[in-house]
Amino acid sequence: MTPFDELQPMMVDEGNEDDGDDNSNENILFTGDYFGDQYDAQDFGWDSEEGLQVEGIDTDLGWEPPCSPSPSGSGPAQEKSRGTASDESHVANTNPTERLRVEEALQQPIQRVLFPIASAAKPIEERCSDAAALAGYRLYETQLHPETVTDINNQKNIYAPFASKLDWQTARWAKLRGPGSTAFTDLLSIDGVPNRLGLSYKNSKELNTLVDSLPAQRPKFQREEIVVAGEAYDVYFQDVVECVQALYRDPEFASHLVFLPERHYADPDHTMRLYHDMYAGKWWWAVQKSIEESTPGATIMPIIISSDKTQVTLFCNKAAYPVYITISNLPKDIRSKPSQRGQILLGYLPTTKLEHISNKAARRRTLANLFHACMSAILLPLRRLGVEGMEMASGDGVVRRVHPIFAAYVGDYPEQVLVTGVKTADLDSDGEDPPLQDISQTLAVLATADESPVEFMRACANAGIKPIYEPFWRHLPYADIYLSITPDVLHQLYQGVVKHLVSWIKAAYDPAELNARCRRMPPNHNSIFGLRAVRALMDFVYLAQYPIHSDESLAAMEDALQRFHDDKDTFIVLGIRMDFNLPKLHFLRHYLLFIYRFGTTDNFNTEYTERLHIDFAKEAYRASNRKNEYLQMTLWLERKEKVLRHERYI
Template identity: 25%
Template sequence: MSSNASSSHVDTFHCPHCTQSFPTTQALSNHVRPCKANAERAADRNIYAQRRLGTAQARPAFQPPTNPWDNIGQLSPDQLVRLGDIPSHRPTAPQPGPSVQRTHASAQSQIPQPGSQRPAAGSPHSHATPLTDRSVPPEPPRQSSSQTTDGSEIPQNSIRTEYHPKRKRAPEIVNLDEYNARRRRPRTDESSLPLPDDRPPYHPFRTRLDFDFAELVSSSALGKAEITQLLSLFKRGVDQEDKLTFEDFAGLQASWEEAQHLVSPFEAKEIKIPFESEEKTYTVWTHDIWKWIVECLENPILAKQFVWDAERLSRRNGDAWERFVNEPWTANQFWKALDLIPEGGFIVTLIIYADKTNLSTFGTAQGYPVYIKIGNLPSETRNGKGLGGGRLVGWIPVTHELAPKVTSTNKEARNSKDWTNHKRIVWHKSFLKFLETIRKHAKDGFPVECGDGIWRVIHPIILMLSANYEEQAVMAAISGTNNAHPCPACLVAAQNIPEYSEEFEYRCWEENKELVERATSPNSSALAVISATQDLEEVGVRPIENAFWEYPYVDLHRLFAFDRLHNYPGGLAKGRLVKFILGRFKSSAKAIVVRRIKVEKRAADLPRWRGLTHFSHILTGTAYQDSNKWEDMARTFLYILPDIFGPTDRAGRQVLRCLRHFLNLNALSSFENHSDTTIELMRRELKVFSEEVQKLGEITGKAWTFPKMHLQMHMPDDILAKGVTKNYSSKTFEALHKALKVFYQWMTNFRDVDEQILNADHRKYVIEYIKALIEAHKKDLDDLDGNEPPEAVEGKYSYSNVTLKAPQHWQAVPPATFQFNVASELGEYAQHCEGVDLVEEIKDFVDKKSDIIGFSAQGVEFCIQSFRSLETFFTSKETWDIESNIVRCSPDFYNKPRYDAVLIQTTEGMIFGRLLALFIARPTKKHKGVPIALILPYDGTFRTNERNKDQHFGLHRVRPFPQAKAELFAAQSIIRGGLLIPAYDTDTDYFVFDVLDGDMFLRMREVMYNERYPV
């Protein structure tokens, strides 16, 4: 960087945790606290990951006076002894329990099963043994080496990657931890961004502070008047070393104009389309897609993130390899695209989205944006907000819903066939304009020097189209719901929509193209036109030229993908299942009113969980635009309605059966990894769901013959072809609409808004580009100066897979002065510790583990500290990666008591429990000590008929033993948090909320159905 640039660049105050710079100490102060918390949380996650990999620079195991308890996860099975119950309630003598290594050979052993009986006192598995230790760390670290030549020696859960034959790369085998580490590893670390002419990275802005100011006013959607006033205030302030040089809006505008060339802008193009006796002219705004692709390819920041090879991934499961998919390049369509292009070429895969959106609150102003994402980039990049995320590349003209000649007295022309066809022609002619710059390169390719310095011949390939059903019908140019074959992908008959199917007769675009040409060509005979038109009507295709027909290597009807957002939360949940349930409570009859009050109270009293909507009025406050709310309503209803819809209510109970299997499908559709096993489970659930829906139709007399009932049948094949649903979900695209609405509201004059909105969006993209330049340049300077980023320091209260939070004293105190009022701290759960001296039990707990933890409770400096929350890290059965939960045990969390449920690993398997309190016991105040959890176990037994009753709705019930007492567990034995919903038919029982997330869903499948999902 030049000396001039260096002198104008000011980083006055630096954050010690992330190295971000701030112009004032006040700005730094506001930033540091949350940044520190995020850094500590990231450190805890990294330390857990390193320990699983065996790479952490940890203390030698079990060498006092260090902290051997941290390494309890590395104990051999014979070193693991059962942790403890409170002794005053255990009448029999202590018994040494068996050592159990966690396996998945028998899912039945994990949680008490139907008909299981409690072991007799004194037996090896007795829960009645006093002060016996039944805590087991959730999972030991795996071996880090997995590369073998003999298939029989390959460790379980190893990952094999096979590459496309054109790449001539040998298959690779790594273990699961290394595979996850590669996926998590930042790919921008090696990028170095050359700056043209030694100009500073914030050029054309004169100073870094100028750019920061421009970024602020852009993200805040400030107008000219607000910016001018703000600048006048700044000019009265004290000058900084890096001066803000803008004196008025004109100065800022001049920098904006100069910065426009950094990324390609939008262009206005006209299309002329005849309608009846006149020719209509429309303005199409386009962004050169090829230029944008090249900008991404040439960018060194993104270069390390591009994936060029098609991969087939398999996981070692038993004696065989089981295939799985996640990202687009792991699925079949990416592989097939490489088959089609010439030898030596590379594909850049495109995910295209289009949908009309309301810009104003009441829908009087509308926009029709077109977005594109690059499928070669990882999901966290392409679905993110920064460089490499979705890009607005087009703006389709919004045509009126009514034909021009419609009057208040003549409604026949509303949505007339000719006008509807005209609107579709406008759409496809517009898309031809969008695609024209990449269509010519798709077949033959074009050489590009990528940001990693390698020349590649690039073929831009459309991989998938993301849209709701209505927009898919526009893209396919079919007539939609009023169609004998309403699916945009296949030719399923409308009357067969509710039926389950696995094999489909896909639409043929070549046949449709030939029919359209015959039907519209002036050279066709009248008989040929009539015949072709009738054939088109039979398959529901409109007689218009489709924009995708001429695009190389594209089978239009294979591009459509299952849109989870609009088909499940915003479709079957909102429009059918939840709607049906809400309709059951609309009557003003006294019995219905009583039920309505009961249901609303149940929903309002449900325990809270992060990410799950809490409903104060679940039956009445239902004006939601957010589809996630409808999804959460569906999840909630399953657990609070079983006893409301009694045995004689056939329709009510049948809709709950449908809801159960819908929620199973909804959970499966959200998975970030899909294996052959989970795909087969999805197919089984689709079949059962279809059968249950048809039974409901027989009861109510209403068949579910709408297209969204059928579109889900394509989901398994879509996942195998294109990867998991988040790759093509419209949810990530619709999130981009928010910026357009802000631009309309605050950065336009509400007249001729298209150009104003697109200019604002282009400005936002320029900001993202310059910001990426600054961040990369700053890193290069740090590397040249030898400045290493601060190392992550293990959290003060971190222990292997758990971190304790919310300490109740600033330090641990001796037992004599330690205060823990059981009645006030445990509230309604205090009865489970009645007559217990908790301090003495903690001391006794420590003494019995002294040979493992390296200290006893008899030292004069022994002390205890209490906590009210815990973060637990675990390996998800869905993602196979590290995830975390925060669970709480507080008598006053936002003015309400909160004692979360947890899943615990014991020597008898996994059980649920209620977290009541957390402690750390230390031999001295400076010693890290050991974490201890006070938990009420829900490990009571059930009769077979009780389990069978709950199985009707797919529910799993847990309960404590009669007069159960709380027990002390090693905090590391907590696997994760959970959610338990009252069963309502008894005060002691709870239902496990198994659709909380993918990991919990699969864990409960193992428990309830003896299925196996190893991790």
């Protein structure tokens, strides 16, 4: 059963007329506490004989105008333009049999077409033999202190530098699940506890010294100071190259890494393209082809960055601004699970509001430039390595020339505006797709930054961008930031479109009618009222979350959105909306483009970022004493990472 099968919108027949089926029982009005004879037409605000009059629209027990079938039986008589969606996709949205056919195609064995250039992602043979000697956990084992790798019986101690299994398990509990450092020290200070447990440490300080001696797989945090308008702010970050190396060479990921793009099809004739993980999209294939033409033998490492400011306290309005990084060589099933450790905290950005700058316009410009200055410094190494590449060994010891290239940015709407540097503006309300921002025009404007500040700001205003002097993506190779902002299921669909839709339905129906209809329905927690615009938009929401798409299912998704735009004027007629200039609704027009480029939306859901906040921001802050917290948070995270690494080694 697919999600769509379970969540089909429902229509409720209000009458008791015979449906024409001689074999069916006569329809009987439901009576009792749920609906029945407790209510009459006046309770719902309509006349049962004349219907509800809404600005010239005569409806029957409701306000949606009747749908006149077209000659083909697939839509209104005067069909509006539906973009590029085919007639078949429209039928698939209204005909369960056709929809089932579309979905069954997604469950067929995948027909793969490999990247055709033989030199792509080719191992560097002369370097592989040296790296193979230290593949897996062998390098980690050699970095452990020699005097601690054997026990008193001269047997190998896999828990070293901890004395025993119990010694290690107590340490692991203390660092990952236990109380604070002071409480743990108080526990160990009880007479006889360390000796009876056979612990090699007697307080938290000695335990921390032991944990600090473990080899580090991931880099240490660095602190840089940035001065803005006379005020100094700290930026904490890890080396971006060492971060992606840590993911790429992790032995746990060696068997899962993807090195080349592929084209996937649902049929042997290769006529129906499939999209799911990022390596099956069009972006990776195009970049791989471009690099192979100039420097053959490249392995692309697509970089995904995500960021989101979050509160770390319920009071005092304390916030953190974490930035995360991952690579698309890891399948999305690993990247989406925090327990797999496929995402790394890249850094903490300043959370200042620059309140010492009194001019609000200047403050907004300075905040945007502060963000981009920090990100530029953090991602600086990618400018050269994205073009030249670097030798990098995967967890199995195979060395390739890897090109880390910025591919996608994940964030909510404020974050998207900040990253792209665009200004919010009124959007077309007719559902048409305005042209995307031109990156070449933007780069041309940014090139005038060294000229007169007044002329620079005027040029930025004419181009529709903010006066950012050095956007972090300006010099990154193969980067088009306007084609790197990804769909956001959490904020755009759930907290955006669906939230608006629920409010519109509440405004359209009297509360008594809503309650009555819900009571009359069979038990179903996913019931949706039968408005055509509502059904069309919910069709899009469900289709947009498919973990795998075909050309047909994407056409059906596009058609569902167009059907909503065709019928949405009903909300304007009722006075519920004046227009539909909603950025989150507008972005739905671009979902197909980004699925074609990067794969399905579950590659980039901001739900993953929200979940990472718990581990990398909230718990880290709670482990500090709230004074100079970032030094303590980063040190706590480094020790936690070492414990998790040692656990995997054991």
